[in-house]
Amino acid sequence: MPTVTAAILVIGNEILSGRTQDANLAFLARRLTGIGVRLREARVVPDDADEIVAALDALRSRYDHVFTTGGIGPTHDDITSACVARAFGVPLERNPEAVRRLEAHYGDPAMLNAARLRMAEIPAGATLIDNPVSAAPGFTIGNVHVLAGVPTIMQAMFDGIAAGLKGGDPVHARTVTCSLAEGTLAEGLGALQDRYPGLEIGSYPWFRNRQFGVSLVLRGTDVAELDRATEELCGLVRSLGGEPEVGGGDA
Amino acid sequence: MPTVTAAILVIGNEILSGRTQDANLAFLARRLTGIGVRLREARVVPDDADEIVAALDALRSRYDHVFTTGGIGPTHDDITSACVARAFGVPLERNPEAVRRLEAHYGDPAMLNAARLRMAEIPAGATLIDNPVSAAPGFTIGNVHVLAGVPTIMQAMFDGIAAGLKGGDPVHARTVTCSLAEGTLAEGLGALQDRYPGLEIGSYPWFRNRQFGVSLVLRGTDVAELDRATEELCGLVRSLGGEPEVGGGDA
Numbered sequence: 106m107p108t109v110t111a112a113i114l115v116i117g118n119e120i121l122s123g124r125t126q127d128a129n130l131a132f133l134a135r136r137l138t139g140i141g142v143r144l145r146e147a148r149v150v151p152d153d154a155d156e157i158v159a160a161l162d163a164l165r166s167r168y169d170h171v172f173t174t175g176g177i178g179p180t181h182d183d184i185t186s187a188c189v190a191r192a193f194g195v196p197l198e199r200n201p202e203a204v205r206r207l208e209a210h211y212g213d214p215a216m217l218n219a220a221r222l223r224m225a226e227i228p229a230g231a232t233l234i235d236n237p238v239s240a241a242p243g244f245t246i247g248n249v250h251v252l253a254g255v256p257t258i259m260q261a262m263f264d265g266i267a268a269g270l271k272g273g274d275p276v277h278a279r280t281v282t283c284s285l286a287e288g289t290l291a292e293g294l295g296a297l298q299d300r301y302p303g304l305e306i307g308s309y310p311w312f313r314n315r316q317f318g319v320s321l322v323l324r325g326t327d328v329a330e331l332d333r334a335t336e337e338l339c340g341l342v343r344s345l346g347g348e349p350e351v352g353g354g355d356a
Numbered sequence: 357m358p359t360v361t362a363a364i365l366v367i368g369n370e371i372l373s374g375r376t377q378d379a380n381l382a383f384l385a386r387r388l389t390g391i392g393v394r395l396r397e398a399r400v401v402p403d404d405a406d407e408i409v410a411a412l413d414a415l416r417s418r419y420d421h422v423f424t425t426g427g428i429g430p431t432h433d434d435i436t437s438a439c440v441a442r443a444f445g446v447p448l449e450r451n452p453e454a455v456r457r458l459e460a461h462y463g464d465p466a467m468l469n470a471a472r473l474r475m476a477e478i479p480a481g482a483t484l485i486d487n488p489v490s491a492a493p494g495f496t497i498g499n500v501h502v503l504a505g506v507p508t509i510m511q512a513m514f515d516g517i518a519a520g521l522k523g524g525d526p527v528h529a530r531t532v533t534c535s536l537a538e539g540t541l542a543e544g545l546g547a548l549q550d551r552y553p554g555l556e557i558g559s560y561p562w563f564r565n566r567q568f569g570v571s572l573v574l575r576g577t578d579v580a581e582l583d584r585a586t587e588e589l590c591g592l593v594r595s596l597g598g599e600p601e602v603g604g605g606d607a
Contacts (some may be wrong), residue, residue, distance in 0.1 A: 116557075118556060118558050119560055119573065120381075120385070120396070120398075121385055121394075121395045121396065121397070121398065121577065122385060122386075122527075122529075123382055123383075123384075123385030123386030123387075123388075123389050123395075124529075124560075124573060125560065126382040127381070127382070130371075130378070130400070131374055131377040131378070132374075133374075134371065134372055134373060134374030135374030136374075138373050138374050143372075144372045144373070144374075144400075145372065145407075146372070146399065146400065146401055146407070147371075147372065147399065147400040148397065148398065148399050149381070149397065149398040149399075150397055151396060151397075152558070156396075156397070170407050176539050178540040178559065178561060179538050179539040180541070180542045180545055180546065180559035181537055181545060181546035181549050181559075182549075182557070182558050182559060183555075183559075187449055198581060210409060212442075215460075216539075218540075218542075218543065219543065220538075220539050220542030220543050220546075221539035221542070223542075224539075238563065239563070239568070244514050255561060255562070255563055257563055258563070274362075276373075278373075278375075287430050287431055287471075288429075288430040288467075288475075289431050289469075290431070290468060290471075291430040291431045291432070291469075291471030291472070291474075292469065292470065292471050293429065293593070294431055294432060295432035295471075298432050298433075305369060306432075306433070307368075307369050307370055307403070307433050307494035308429065308431035308432075308433060308434075309370055309375075309376065309431060310506060311506070312489065312490070312506055312508055312509070317490070322370065322375060324369075324373065
């Protein structure tokens, strides 16, 4: 299977001002990795149309999928849909199905005011993404998937489209943790990476309770190769006086 | 005072695989906002030299400051310093002061092996940034500040250089929270933004305990203008049947 790549575009002044800690990047990174899609880049841009369009164009031309979060609500600072339409050179249109969903959600027609109807303005040719939480849909156009910024809603939207995303070979991972210092392991670790060019070997030091240690993560699509390299790495750790602990699971 | 801008470049496969949740962006965003530096963009790129150099060049040419996190340790995947040298077109040199700090930190000369000495390879012409936690320094070259990826170390490094960063006018903020829906407020909020073009007014919906509400954030450098707009916004919330709660503080 070929490699399938993705980028994330987080849209919102609140992330850049530090008011809000983004949680969507970590969620999407884990979920995409889990379905065999390689997240290659993420960007955070402000609520500025030129910045959003430039980032959309840079990312959608380079990666198989682009996921945006934020900026699809009813207020003046919600400009993502208009920016996506501009990037694709299509009009923003009132989408009848989106209107129907909002009508069903709000019940009382008086509640569906002009501001809320903005959430039914969708780029022409886009496919709606279900929003089981608050009705106002996301959408997919070309290789761009437009999701909400509120994490609970974004996650529900992603769950709805995940099954339809074509992943590549799933990436497996092994983690070897020990309390040796990175600098002690570095030479042997570099040699191991040289012997296994098909694997991606990362070294992530930690510092807690006034103690240093390191988590060594091996990633790859070939499980047998991964297990051989993990075995060799455990041997390296032991030869340097450490006690390796092996974990698996998340890539 | 002029506006002073910044970007953050987070370097590391572990963020893009979802293995590690980045905490450095939120920390730097808050701290930069606090000293009057406007964070305009953030990017996350993998441990890939071409990607890192391209992002460095894109960001350092557009913003007053660029802060990088990650990739300055002793292992094969730590390539940030070499990439910064390449971006600036200067050699990577063994820095005598950095060697001295590592020698003092490790004590035993045998501990300071070839891998650890890599952490003393610094682009020519750079100024070292203190690392009070584990000695291996960061550095500043031109408008690029290279910091560690481990949050405790990154924060200590930033604290060391924060006083020397020239900020612009400090940005003040007021937050008005209420349990009205965004769509109810949107029209009046848009009109308020139109009346106060010098302020940045953001609307951040939340959804918890099966209830929707919204935090409305006003930001600006003119406190009197900010207070007038906040007063008007509270009036708007009350006129729509809501009860505004006003907070200040973090921009």
